[in-house]
Amino acid sequence: QPALTQPRSVSGSPGQSVTISCTGTRSDVGAYDYVSWYQHHPDKAPKLIIYDVSKRPSGVPDRFSGSKSGNTASLTISGLQADDEADYYCCSTGGAYDLSVVFGGGTKLTVL
Amino acid sequence: EVHLLESGGGLVQPGRSLRLSCAASGFVFDDYAMHWVRQGPGKGLEWVSGINWGGSTVAYADSVKGRFTISRDNARDSLSLQMTSLRAEDTALYFCTRDLRTEVTGELDYWGQGTLVTVSS
Numbered sequence: 001q002p003a004l005t006q007p008r009s010v011s012g013s014p015g016q017s018v019t020i021s022c023t024g025t026r027s028d029v030g031a032y033d034y035v036s037w038y039q040h041h042p043d044k045a046p047k048l049i050i051y052d053v054s055k056r057p058s059g060v061p062d063r064f065s066g067s068k069s070g071n072t073a074s075l076t077i078s079g080l081q082a083d084d085e086a087d088y089y090c091c092s093t094g095g096a097y098d099l100s101v102v103f104g105g106g107t108k109l110t111v112l
Numbered sequence: 113e114v115h116l117l118e119s120g121g122g123l124v125q126p127g128r129s130l131r132l133s134c135a136a137s138g139f140v141f142d143d144y145a146m147h148w149v150r151q152g153p154g155k156g157l158e159w160v161s162g163i164n165w166g167g168s169t170v171a172y173a174d175s176v177k178g179r180f181t182i183s184r185d186n187a188r189d190s191l192s193l194q195m196t197s198l199r200a201e202d203t204a205l206y207f208c209t210r211d212l213r214t215e216v217t218g219e220l221d222y223w224g225q226g227t228l229v230t231v232s233s
Contacts, residue, residue, distance in 0.1 A: 003156075034217040038157070045223035046149075046157065051212060057221060089157050093218045099162065099171035101147070101218030106156035 004090055004104035011110040017078040020107045022090030028102055030071035034093040037066055037075045041086045085111040114138040114222045116208045121227030124198055132227060134191040134208030142186040145211035148193050150204035165214040198231045
């Protein structure tokens with residue numbers, strides 16, 4: 001169950017857009033649409049911001065969007081705001097066979 | 113309002129056991145799969161274990177397989193994690209989380225605040 005691969009850090013200025021990639025394999029990200037993304041501020045519980053690759057839970061602004069191509073999923077945050085500075089994690093099911101779940105290593109977003 | 117409250121964390125010696133509990137409220141507990149996710153000091157999120165709505169299907173990360181056991185009591189709206197043969201690398205904040213669905217998908221819409229487990233002699 002190797003972790004999904006994410007860049008360790010990304011940065012952008014307020015108002016700009018950033019994209020965080022999440023690379024898995026054809027057994028996890030590439031095989032299923034159970035790809036989710038989480039925003040994690042220090043000392044708070046992680047928050048679900050994208051599920052089923054591209055759906056947003058109620059209350060999550062449409063500045064957050066998700067997509068997938070092959071074995072790589074992506075999270076795009078547009079119109080960056082200071083409060084977007086946080087750690088972001090992708091997550092995927094490992095499949096119906098072993099029912100495993102795997103997270104990415106996390107990406108630190110810095111708003112300059 | 114959905115609420116997940118973990119308990120049972122603490123300081124434990126290597127090789128010993130510990131049982132974590134999660135009390136759920138604000139939703140129909142047996143309509144959802146549940147999971148444990150942990151975060152070690154200075155590390156990222158790591159999925160630990162998941163269980164489907166009825167408890168008939170369970171899954172574990174390779175790092176805890178054979179040592180940890182997840183279970184649920186739908187009559188009491190509670191989730192548990194029995195941890196045995198604990199190692200220093202199990203030191204982490206353990207989160208109780210709710211899956212979006214009845215079966216294990218790993219899409220986690222609610223999280224508790226976590227309970228801290230420290231494994232040290």
